[in-house]
Amino acid sequence: MQKLDIQIAVEDDGWPSEEKLEAMSARVLTSAAEFVAAEGQPFPPMPTEVSLVFTSDAEIRTINAEWRKQDKPTNVLSFPAYPIEPGDKPGPMLGDIIIARETVEREAVDLGKSFDDHLTHLMVHGFLHLFGYDHIEDDEAEEMEGLETRILAGLGLSDPYAV
Numbered sequence: 001m002q003k004l005d006i007q008i009a010v011e012d013d014g015w016p017s018e019e020k021l022e023a024m025s026a027r028v029l030t031s032a033a034e035f036v037a038a039e040g041q042p043f044p045p046m047p048t049e050v051s052l053v054f055t056s057d058a059e060i061r062t063i064n065a066e067w068r069k070q071d072k073p074t075n076v077l078s079f080p081a082y083p084i085e086p087g088d089k090p091g092p093m094l095g096d097i098i099i100a101r102e103t104v105e106r107e108a109v110d111l112g113k114s115f116d117d118h119l120t121h122l123m124v125h126g127f128l129h130l131f132g133y134d135h136i137e138d139d140e141a142e143e144m145e146g147l148e149t150r151i152l153a154g155l156g157l158s159d160p161y162a163v
Contacts, residue, residue, distance in 0.1 A: 002033035003047035012056040042089040050094040060100035078129035085132040097126035
């Protein structure tokens with residue numbers, strides 16, 4: 001079992017309780033870590049730290065404008081602590097995942113999914129970015145989406161990319 005040290009911060013009043021978010025984060029990220037480890041992703045011997053920040057559209061818009069030069073809210077941003085490629089061993093700090101509540105709510109409605117299911121997908125998506133996975137190029141997107149789909153299936157969720 002892969003050990004993660006999961007830190008969370010809730011920076012917006014509309015999120016579920018901190019206890020619920022902690023339990024959900026532990027379940028989702030531990031499952032994702034075990035999956036990628038089984039696929040050959042190395043981990044350090046000590047638990048690796050990952051932080052999740054549950055925030056608002058306004059806050060993520062500010063972060064997105066500053067770091068990505070995109071002055072708009074987005075659903076999830078990931079900031080690896082160290083630049084790594086898929087298959088590289090991460091250090092003791094994996095990185096930060098920041099998720100915007102209003103965008104998650106809006107997208108869940110648009111997709112006809114529950115808030116929790118969409119949030120689960122975004123946690124997995126953000127987690128994979130911390131390991132260097134990306135979706136800019138078609139072949140990278142195919143690999144990342146395939147991993148997401150298999151991780152989510154293990155959590156009892158359907159393929160988020162199915163048409």
